[in-house]
Amino acid sequence: VTARRVNRFVSDLLRGRRPKRFRVEEHEAAELRAAITLRAARQGAGTPREEFVTDLRRRLADHVASQQLPGAQSEDARAPDTDGQVPDTHHAGTPGSGAPDSGTAAPPGTLTPDTRTPDTGTYGAGEHIPAPIPFRGRGELSRRRMVATTGIAAGAAAVVGAGADHLLNGRPAGAELAQADDPQTLEPNVGQWRTVAASADLPEGGAAGFDLGTVAGFVARQGGAVEAVSAMCTHLGCRLALNAPARRLDCPCHNTSFALDGELLRHQLPSPPPPLPKFHVRESNGTVQVFAPPEV
C-alpha cells in the first residue's frame, strides 16, 4: 500500500498533476521529498504562468476592494506581523462583502492602469510615484511560454478565476477540473462583476442563461465549479438555446451543439467552429457574477 501511494504521488508530479492527498507515514516522507526536489529543478519549474499572475492580481484587487484596505495610504498603524502568525484566510475573507458594484467602477485588477507597459527601469523616490509598476521580466520569454502552454494552461486559468472564493473558504479549486483545449476568456477593456444568478438557483448540475445587454451567456455548475460561456454560436453568431435535459447549448441555425463548458459537441459544417468564449466567473455573497462590460 505504501509503495503504491508513494508511486502515485511521484507519477502525479511527473505528469504535472496535483498529487492525491494521503496520510504520509514517516518512512514515506523522504521519497516524496526526493521527488519534489528533482521535479522542482526542471527548467522553468519555478516560473509562474502569465495567466496565473494576471488572474491572481485581479483576485487580490477584488480582495483589497472588498476589505477596503488602504491602497497606498500609510495611516494604517498596524505593523507587519513578523512572528510568523498568519491570519486565517479561511475566515478572514468575506469575498465580495461590502463592495457594492458601483456603476462602471474600474474592473478588479485595474486599480492602476494595465501594467503591461514597457519596462521603464528604475523609478525615482520622492515627488513622483508612477502608478503603473511595470511587470518585471515578463516579455518575450513569458509570451512564448504562454503559447507553449495554451490549452491546459488556459483551462486551468479559467478555473482559478472561478475559484477565488473557494480558496477563501479553504477549498482551492481543483486546477484539473477544466483541462480541455480552452478558448479565449473574455477580458473586456472595461468591465465589472455583474450578477447573473443567485448561487442557490444554480445547484450542482444546474445551468441558466443570462443577458447583460452587452453580452449574453450561460452559467453552469459542474463538479462544484461554476463556468460561464458566451451564448453566441461561434459559426455565424446565432443565439444558442439551453437544452437543459441534454445539458447542452443548441444553435438554431445549423444544428451545432456545444457543451455547457463551451466545448463543441457536434456540427454539420465543413469545418468545426471553435469552442465558445468563456467569462471569468465568481460567487460572491450568494450570487453568481461574471466579469463583463458595463451596460451602455
Place this chain on the structure above:
Amino acid sequence: LTQTRLRLVGDDAYPDWEAVYQDNVDRVYAMMFAKVGNRADAEDLTAEVFLAALGPLRVSASVGEVRAYLSATARTVLAGHWRRHYGREVTTLAEMPDLPAPAAVDEDAPNPSASAIAEASDLLAGLPEKYGQVLRLRFLQGYSVRDTATALSITVANAKVLQHRALRRAAQLIEEATQ
C-alpha cells in the same frame, strides 16, 4: 529575464500593494514550487500567501520587512498545506531563506529556482550513474518511461524498476543528510 528590473533597496517602501505583488509573486511562487513540485498546489499556495499577507501588511513597511513577512507567511502556509492534506510536514521552508541584506536587494541574488536546481544537482551527484541518469531523464528532462527506456537502451519494465530504485536511493541520501 534580461529586462531591466526595479532596483529597490531594503529600506525603500513599496508605493502600493500591486507593487508588493509584482515584485514578489515570482519569488513566492518559486519558493512554493520548490517545496510542492507541482503547479496546481504552487499556485494555490502562492495565492494563499498573498491573500493572507495583504491585510496585515502596512504598505509603508520597508521592502525588506515586506519580503520577510511574505517569507514568514509562506512558511506558515506551506506547513498548513502539508499538515492539512498529508498529516505531516513533508517539506519546509527554511527560516528566512532569502531575507535580503538590509543595504541592497539585488535581483541577481540567488533565487529559489537556483537553489532548487542546486539541491537537485547535489542529490544526483550522490547517486550511482545509472540512477542519476534515469532520474535526470524522468524528472528534469520530462521524458516518458518509454523514451527513458529507449535512451538508456533498456526495457520499459526495467526503466520503471530503475526509476523506483533510484528514487529510493535518493530518499536514503536525504534521510542520511538530515540525521
